Amino acid sequence: MLEVRDLRAGYGATEVLRGVSLDVKAGEVVAVLGSNGVGKTTLNKVLSGVVPATSGTIRFNGAALEHEAAPAIVTAGLIHVPEGRKIFPNLSVRENLELGAYCRPRRGRAERIEQIYATFPKLKQRARQYAGTLSGGEQQMLAIGRGLMGEPKLLILDEPSLGLSPLMVEEMFALIARLAASGLAIMLVEQNVVQSLELAGRAYIMENGIITLSGPASELNSNAELKRAYLGL
């Protein structure tokens, strides 16, 4: 479904991605793990057309996306729920969801919103509230709900558990598991190694702009190298 080959990108003279290759297949949950500053968020931004790639290819369901702008990528069904949520704080919860379907026809939008409300009952309670007044966990749900409004074929989730309380983190991972169970392909970009590996089928470890390790999640879970990198154990 998603095939990334030798992707390079950066800001000015600084190269952040130094040749990244990875795949996500239909219906799969893939985790991309790595500590702060290794280029995970840049990778997501390049995939969603916000930061231009300097070289390499991105194919999504057969179409070349490396030179496309964000609207075309969203229309193709590759949707990125960013780190830090980036919801519209000055718009109501419902308006946030409506804009999630900005690239889709208006018809059926209301039904889709009802579906999202069914998945996230809390959002329905707060439908008319400004999104900026939601709690961190609710904002994260809204961000995911907004992403789902775009009718994704592949959903990129960037640090969905960041800054949430332990209880909320549990809830978030349970939710992601439910989405995955419905057949949606998910690329999960996380620092939360243990829970991500439990959820994902396969995983990539990123270090300093390149993939250093990849394989089935269960294998990586018992990999000593991984623990060394994260805990110095």
Place this chain on the structure above:
Amino acid sequence: MYSPQIVVEALLNGLMLGAIYALIALGLTLIYGVLHIVNFAHGALLTVAMFMVWLACARYGLDPYLAILIVAPAMFALGYALQRFIIGPASHGKDNGILLVTLGLSIIIENALLAAFQSDTRTITTDYSFRVVELGPLLLSFPRVIGFGVTIATTLLLWLVLHQTDIGKAIRAVAKEKLGASLVGISVPHVYAMTFAIGCACLAVAAGLLMPSFYVSPKTGAAFVLVAFTIVVLGGMGSIPGALIGGLLIGVVEAASSLFLGDSLGQIGIFLIFIVTLLVRPTGLFGARA
């Protein structure tokens, strides 16, 4: 000094002129709120709109109020093109670049108009230019009463566009969260250009409202530019209700200070408000923290 009737009349007329100021400031504050740029060419673009209205009336015999229906789409298109093809690309997205490019544009526009129309001032006379409306004992200028009404209507229309249409919601979304907007597939350059275009269309409405009772020369807009900035800063950069209330307030202040200080010193009151607001409360009366 003055009889209460003269003072009240002056203040009411000021209030109504303030409404037109508010309309000019509305475009400016919308552009600031979304693009986060100070559009220094706003005054010059107002002059362009006023010349368009003048041409429509003087050459083609249109009523200035009806001319708005033609000038507004024209200004809308001009604004879209300016932002999309000149201001956006030329400024490289830098604050300072935008400031200088819009300053350059204002000088280009002003002097192109000067070359085309010379520095003469031009007016339109309509049979209602000097008509007055009697409100009990008070006499109010008819064009200003119309101006007040149309401003309120335009503001309502703008509010509806911003809250009920997809592009309006996209504009509000981009104002606060550019990255998030891109990620739902909103084209930020298009939204920027649309916002600029709407701001320019507001100028067209203001121009149509001003022409029956005002004059236009290539430098007319320059006189409005600091007034408009004062309103925007006073109301809070980016705040639409702020621009409306700020405009009315400034209209009253101007009327009061020219009544008591004379026309030339009267302007100082506005500039002092501007300076003091910037120094003491740069976020304005209604603005959130920058």
Place this chain on the structure above:
Amino acid sequence: MTKPRLSTLAIIVAVLAAIAFTGLSGALLNLMIFMMIIALAAQGWNILGGYVGLSSFGHAAFFGAGAYAMAVLQTRFGVNAWIALVIGIALGALVGAAIGFLSFRSGLKGSYFALITLAFAEVARILANSWNFTGGAAGILIKLQTGLPYLQFADRRYFLLIALGFVAIGLLVSWWLEHSRFGAYLVALRENEQAAQALGVDVFAVKMKAIAISGALTAAAGCLYAQNYLFIDANVAFGSWISIEALFAAIVGGSGTVLGPLLGAIVLLGLGELTKSVSGGIPGMDLLVFGVILVLSVAFSPNGLVMLMKSLGLRAPKAKEA
């Protein structure tokens, strides 16, 4: 960064002086004097707008302070022209410090700073226009008295030399900035105020000094203007034209460079004259050209002509190698 040597600066000044004595027509001589006045005003603008990165839209406030000090002191108080000149320059620094104190204390930057300087200049213009002490709307005429003590000369070339002398001082000040702690601090806080603070730079104090120097140089240009044309009014001295020309010259020539303002003033005013003669006196054509050049230079050569010339100069030898 381009850092011209002192000898280069000396040669440039010497060449300009020499040109004055090649038997230029009166009109060309006047143009050169005007170029030097604008160059000086632009050098002042450049200290703040170029080195500190605070674009002012109201340098007319300083220009006018100098011009009015010159005119009022001579005509009302019979002060000697040279002393008036010194007081005018000091007044420019003082006005700079006052505006700086208010704006920097409130942390104004970017467009806010541009707008507030514009507003200050406008307030000064309206006050000067309506106050009898400054001659009101009629303006002030300075009495024609030629001779060195009066800073007026029958032979215009001498006035040009004096203007050129001030431009030379402006060049020296900029040169010093490129080679001193103070200059390094200015660039540091332009690029990143926080990082500069972290290194112990007192941002407020450094900005205050910069705006005072900037005001002084531009005020000197105002003094020379008054003394050259012997007449000023509020629209000339505090009008937005001078704020704009100072900014244009500095940016087109290369803001934050030693030679940029001088180069920009010569190129812009030269082109302006050319346009006027080609267009056959259509009003506004010269300013129209200025505006186009400004937009083009922001779009295509954000570092100005100085850098453009440098990069062309660097590219040429490379082509030879190849």
Place this chain on the structure above:
Amino acid sequence: MLEVKSLTKRFSGLVAVDQASLSVAKGSITGLIGPNGAGKTTLFAMVAGFLQPDGGSVSYDGRDITQLAPHVRARGGIARTFQIVQPFEGLNVQENIAVGAYLHTPDAKEAMAQAAGIANRVGLGADLAKASSDLTVAGRKRLEVARALATKPKLLLLDEVLAGLNPSEIRDVLPLVRDIRDQGVTILMIEHIMQAVMNLCDTVYVLSQGRMIAQGEPRVVCEDPQVIEAYLGHGAAERLRAERSHA
């Protein structure tokens, strides 16, 4: 040398740092670790004077400096680096470092000479004339450290100097940090890479969701279940323990 007492900082209702305390002994390398978004950089900004705390105090060399402006603290010997490197782009490498050196000398020649010396020390000796924007990420990190060192600090605050470096670059920087300490500079460092922390630090503080959840020797802190959970997520500690008992 540095005493931070129950510092608190709120951003529009959100508590970024909540009653956090720490102390840094003279001559030590002290680490401040914690997951993303824990409030480490906010805490740093309050120590360096870039943010005013909503509560608590900072004292340095026995003096309360909570109210002092950042440049005054810098003059008093506190230098910091920024997590997102912030070179002065209009200046070359040597001039960048000289801005720091100017704190103790007004003389340009002297400052430039000192800058060259420090550049050599941090491994930028060959890049003196380079535009700072042409440096690699690792080069910029070194420049950030060099500029801070040029102010001749007594206390150096390092904010993630290793982030974004590859393992070999990290190996090169570790001795530099140790060397700086050996020259008598006390160091407080925010770090994400645990290996480096274990390697360098005498004491470690762990910040999670704005609160100090642990402190002590790095080895001990790393075994703390609370710390492991904060880093690796809920259930991680238990899992590790289970694995270890298997082995």
